[in-house]
Amino acid sequence: MKRPGIARVIVTLLLGAPGCVQPASRPEYIEVVQNLQYAAHRPPESVRPDDPDAAALDPAPTPPDLLGPQPVDAYIPQALRENRTVQAARFNLLALKARIPQVTALDDPIVSNTIYPIPSVAPQYSLMGYNPYNLLIAQQFPWCGTLCLRGQAAEKDVEVALAELAAAELTVVADVKRAYYDLYFNEQAAKILGDNRKLAVDFITIAKARYATGNTGQQDVLRAEVVVTDLDRELLRVSQGLATARADLAQQAHVNPESDLRTLASMPINGVPAEVERLYRLAVATRPELKGRLAAIARDERAVELARKRYYPNVTLGLSYMDMEKTNAVTPKTASGMPNVGLFVGFNLPVYQKKLAAGVAEAEARAIADAKLYDAERDSTYREIKDLWTQAKTQRDIIELFRASILPKSVQALEAATSDYQAGNVDYVTLITAWREVLQIQLQIAQVETELGKALASLERAVGVQLNQHPPGPPPTAPNSTAIPIPAPQPPAAGAASPFRRPSPANPDPAVEGPNMKRVPPSRPNATLNGKLPNAG
Numbered sequence: 001m002k003r004p005g006i007a008r009v010i011v012t013l014l015l016g017a018p019g020c021v022q023p024a025s026r027p028e029y030i031e032v033v034q035n036l037q038y039a040a041h042r043p044p045e046s047v048r049p050d051d052p053d054a055a056a057l058d059p060a061p062t063p064p065d066l067l068g069p070q071p072v073d074a075y076i077p078q079a080l081r082e083n084r085t086v087q088a089a090r091f092n093l094l095a096l097k098a099r100i101p102q103v104t105a106l107d108d109p110i111v112s113n114t115i116y117p118i119p120s121v122a123p124q125y126s127l128m129g130y131n132p133y134n135l136l137i138a139q140q141f142p143w144c145g146t147l148c149l150r151g152q153a154a155e156k157d158v159e160v161a162l163a164e165l166a167a168a169e170l171t172v173v174a175d176v177k178r179a180y181y182d183l184y185f186n187e188q189a190a191k192i193l194g195d196n197r198k199l200a201v202d203f204i205t206i207a208k209a210r211y212a213t214g215n216t217g218q219q220d221v222l223r224a225e226v227v228v229t230d231l232d233r234e235l236l237r238v239s240q241g242l243a244t245a246r247a248d249l250a251q252q253a254h255v256n257p258e259s260d261l262r263t264l265a266s267m268p269i270n271g272v273p274a275e276v277e278r279l280y281r282l283a284v285a286t287r288p289e290l291k292g293r294l295a296a297i298a299r300d301e302r303a304v305e306l307a308r309k310r311y312y313p314n315v316t317l318g319l320s321y322m323d324m325e326k327t328n329a330v331t332p333k334t335a336s337g338m339p340n341v342g343l344f345v346g347f348n349l350p351v352y353q354k355k356l357a358a359g360v361a362e363a364e365a366r367a368i369a370d371a372k373l374y375d376a377e378r379d380s381t382y383r384e385i386k387d388l389w390t391q392a393k394t395q396r397d398i399i400e401l402f403r404a405s406i407l408p409k410s411v412q413a414l415e416a417a418t419s420d421y422q423a424g425n426v427d428y429v430t431l432i433t434a435w436r437e438v439l440q441i442q443l444q445i446a447q448v449e450t451e452l453g454k455a456l457a458s459l460e461r462a463v464g465v466q467l468n469q470h471p472p473g474p475p476p477t478a479p480n481s482t483a484i485p486i487p488a489p490q491p492p493a494a495g496a497a498s499p500f501r502r503p504s505p506a507n508p509d510p511a512v513e514g515p516n517m518k519r520v521p522p523s524r525p526n527a528t529l530n531g532k533l534p535n536a537g
Contacts, residue, residue: 062250062259069262072180075253076173082254083172089165096154096161104151109139119328128324129335138318138346146309149302156299163292170288170461176252177457183245184263185450189238192442197231199435204228206422220428227432269453270467272392279385279463287381287464293374300367307359313347320344381462388459395452402445410438 066078080086114134116122123131204224210216247257255261273279284290319341326337350356417434420426460467 062253062255062261066253066255067260069264071264072177075176075180075249075261078253078255079172079176080169083168083252084254086165086168086172089161089168093158093161093165096158099157100151100154103154104147106142106147107140109137112136112138124330125324125335127334127336128322128340129329129332129337130325130327131322132325132328133323135321135323136318137320138316138344140314140316142314143309143312146306149306149309153299153302153306156295156302159295160292160299163288163295166288166464167292170464172252174457174461176249178454179245179249179252180263181267181450181453181457183242183249183261184267184453185446186238186242186245187263188446188449189443190235190242192439192446193231193235193238196435196439196442197228197235200224200228200231203431203435206418207428210422210424215424216428223428223432267449267453269449270456272396272456273389273467276386276389279389279459280382282465283381283385283463284378287462289377290374290381290464293370293377296370297367297374300363300370304360304363304367307356307363310356310359311350313350316346318344318346384462385459388455388462392452392455392459395448395455398448399445399452402441402448407438407441407445410434410441414438 063078066074113136116132119130119132125131204221207216207220207224211218211221246259246261249261250257250259253261320343322340322342324335324337324339326332326335329335329337414434414437417426417431421428421431456467
């Protein structure tokens with residue numbers, strides 16, 4: 001006598017066992033769950049400042065290698081590692097990458113069984129006997145090429161996420177540089193004001209000496225003392241800006257805002273590219289937002305093909321098993337008791353043409369919309385590059401004009417006014433006016449240097465690549481030009497391709513490589529993205 005219950009249990013265990021095996025959770029997810037549980041048990045608003053648990057809410061400690069004067073490149077790797085927006089984009093990339101094996105796999109097979117425990121009302125067959133148990137296994141197969149198209153669309157989603165990650169990294173790099181240049185300006189302003197305060201104190205000494213000899217009145221001494229007090233006020237204002245700039249840089253690096261973050265005494269700034277047309281081409285080839293739009297258009301093309309695949313049916317193949325017994329059969333003498341196996345084929349009927357046509361129209365409209373968004377993004381990129389390039393070029397010319405002409409002449413005027421005041425040839429107003437002019441020019445030079453650095457950082461963000469990877473060529477000069485000479489930027493290293501020359505087939509430009517172009521990560525100037533997905537672990 002057969003026991004269908006035992007066979008049923010065995011088959012059920014064999015089919016269900018693989019579904020019970022689950023992968024281990026990522027350490028980051030375990031940490032998130034633990035933090036949620038802790039926050040539910042102890043909300044942050046319930047933690048008092050003197051509570052021992054308040055230490056968990058303190059800012060992150062600062063790595064020792066970031067303390068003291070550091071170049072801007074020292075803060076970029078720290079910001080890329082710790083920036084939460086970049087981390088979120090990285091995990092979003094991993095999430096979309098994990099979607100590929102899901103959409104390219106078949107749907108789960110369907111297993112059904114039917115038990116007829118009462119022989120008197122169960123199916124009976126005169127030649128086969130009593131049918132106590134039926135087992136059915138079915139698997140649906142999409143139309144040919146559907147799974148491949150799904151995988152290709154998912155891969156394009158991964159490319160879109162990769163472009164978003166690159167855009168997030170470039171944004172962080174630009175934000176770090178802008179915060180660094182703000183800190184640099186405030187430090188330079190504090191140094192300039194401190195040096196000029198010493199000079200103002202010397203003016204007090206000169207005014208007192210002249211007052212002692214009767215060559216001037218006491219008002220010159222009082223005016224000199226007011227100037228020192230006014231500088232002290234300016235130093236207080238600059239100290240406030242210094243603290244704010246340091247906190248902004250600490251925010252980008254995800255460190256304690258009380259950290260002693262400082263810039264270098266002198267700030268090297270890359271040259272301004274001489275040809276804006278070259279920047280347009282670099283932006284089209286490397287800007288992540290544009291590459292992401294192209295990936296979205298390619299994804300929409302796959303979506304259109306998938307919509308057309310719905311005009312074809314999905315095929316379902318199945319296997320049925322009928323257990324038969326002579327026992328309890330209505331005709332036990334003629335019943336054989338042999339089990340029966342059957343095959344079946346099923347498919348859906350795509351007869352609702354309006355629905356199918358609407359799906360194709362929707363997919364095509366999305367593809368056209370993404371193509372228009374690409375054009376809009378490209379036009380916006382061109383405008384942004386033109387604006388930032390013009391700003392950087394203007395600020396560079398202003399700096400050269402200050403250093404080559406205005407500042408030297410102002411210093412000469414101050415030296416002459418100081419000598420004449422000591423000799424009694426000019427009054428104190430003339431002296432202090434010449435001194436204030438020099439002070440303002442020095443502050444303006446530091447301010448324009450900062451704005452130039454920030455403009456170049458924003459220009460790199462708009463182009464999508466570091467400008468020192470594609471340094472500018474020598475600017476064109478007119479034969480009879482009378483403009484102030486500007487030092488030419490350093491030429492590229494020996495053997496390197498000129499950044500503003502069309503690359504030859506034997507020596508292509510690494511930033512413009514056609515369909516398989518590579519992006520230079522902002523944190524590693526000499527590295528290229530080899531197409532591998534980043535590991536969030």
